[in-house]
Amino acid sequence: MIVKVKSLKPTILQTKMPFEDITNNERKQVLFCRYIGMDSDEHEYIEKLKELDKHLQSNKVNYIKFTKGLERNLDMDEIEKMKIIMDNYMELGNQKQISPYELSNLNMGYEIKNECLEWTKKLAFKEVLELYDVNTIDQKKTIRKNFGVKLLVWMNKYLKQLFENKCSMNEIHKIVFYGDIKEHELYFLILLSKLGCDILYINPKEDIDYAVFGVKQYSNVIRCGKMHSKIIPFSESFIKEEIKHAPKEQIIRREEESHENTEKSYEELAKLAESVVMINVYDEKEECIGTGSGVVISDEGFIITNFHVVYKGALFGVVFENDHKEYKVSNIVKYHTDYDLALIKVDRITKPIILNEKDLVRGQKIIAIGSPLGLFNTISDGMVSGFREFNNTKMVQITAPISPGSSGGALIDLSGKLVGITTSGLSGQNLNMSVTAQHIKQFSRNILKVI
DSSP, X not given: OOOOOOOOOOOBOOOSOHHHHTTOOXXXXXXXXXXXXXSSOHHXXXXXXXXXXXXXXXXXXXXXXXXXXXXXXXXXXXXXXXXXXXXXXXXXXXXXXXXXXXXXXXXXXXXXXXXXXXXXXXXXXXXXXXXXXXXXXXXXXXXXXXXXXXXXXXXXXXXXXHHSSOOOTTXXXXXXXXXXXXXXXXXXXXXXHHTTOEEEEEESSOOOTTTSTTGGGTXXXXXXXXXXXXXXXXXXXXXXXXXXXXXHHHHHHHHHHHTTTSOOOHHHHHGGGGGEEEEEEEOTTOOEEEEEEEEEOSTTSEEEEOHHHHTTOSEEEEEOTTOOOXXXXXXXXXXXXXXXXXXXXXXXXXXXXXXXXXXXXXXXXXXXXXXXXXXXXXXXXXXXXXXXXXXXXXXXXXXXXXXXXXXXXXXXXXXXXXXXXXXXXXXXXXXXXXXXXXXXXXXXXXXXOBO
């Protein structure tokens, strides 16, 4: 059968004045501009951003501003729903060519009420996946599926915000993305552009043209005369001004964020065990030679553990709570012998524990989650009892018990943030150690999420 609904076919405006053009709703072309570097000093640059934010907050169309990237703390129930949708999509893809009729009838989560925009959404998803295939060297089905699931989760979340109340094709909704961006986030911006949204990506430090080959086809760039050495954080006064002009739902979201560091009950903290894994270590004959623990630190499957847990292994089996499957991986992504840290990666979307890099204090209460002696995800409490240094490496001394199998587990503060990786206990004594959050951050760099 024939799909009679027409899709949007937006063209990109080759703007030279992105801050002015993004506030204009009368034109027919869509803006997708990468504004790189600075054309003034730091103070004037921030003032310019504040003025832009004021204009867009008062605009009649919907407006989303990203200053910390897209949502990474993904809901596992939502992920499971999107996995089913992605399986159905991939089943269509097994044919020589996806039938437009079958694609139009495919459930893809949140449905935009406007038929043209809903059909455009499905075509945009297909086109972005095809672009991802062209740019991805590793063509494993699981990696492609994980990308598609993440894209669907973001679509479900953000398209609802953009199009639930205003889904006219004449409305040009606005997206501002400030700061460092990851490859998958860039693909999502391309998808939003195909849906007719204006997008302004602002980065005073560097461009993103290296992240996706062919990004120049989907956006134009303005490079200013000066490049800053880092991403300039918005000042406290700017944050207050955002709240002053923000819609009610955005204010509520910021109020929720302000309570992120409040103490949680032990029952709430125990739920973080879904982000702590047991690691079975195998030799070349695939015989188990030991077990340990690991902590999910990104939604892309990265797991941090102790180097001494994995260094003798040829193969690693990762087991998640409430998942009967053992995920096999054969390589260590990176390691640091002094910090006793290692990274492995599974082909699965994962829910990370956010790192809190603030200094711990002696007497502070903590909990540890690990799998001592193979007892999966055992939770114990204790406190920070001191700070020690071994071979010029700083360690945190804790009273929470650590046994063989606990190594590589999570040390968590009472707000539910990761503050260390449990690493060892001294024989015959209740002297247990943890790698510091600062070492975790230095080792993991851009992989993990930090508050």
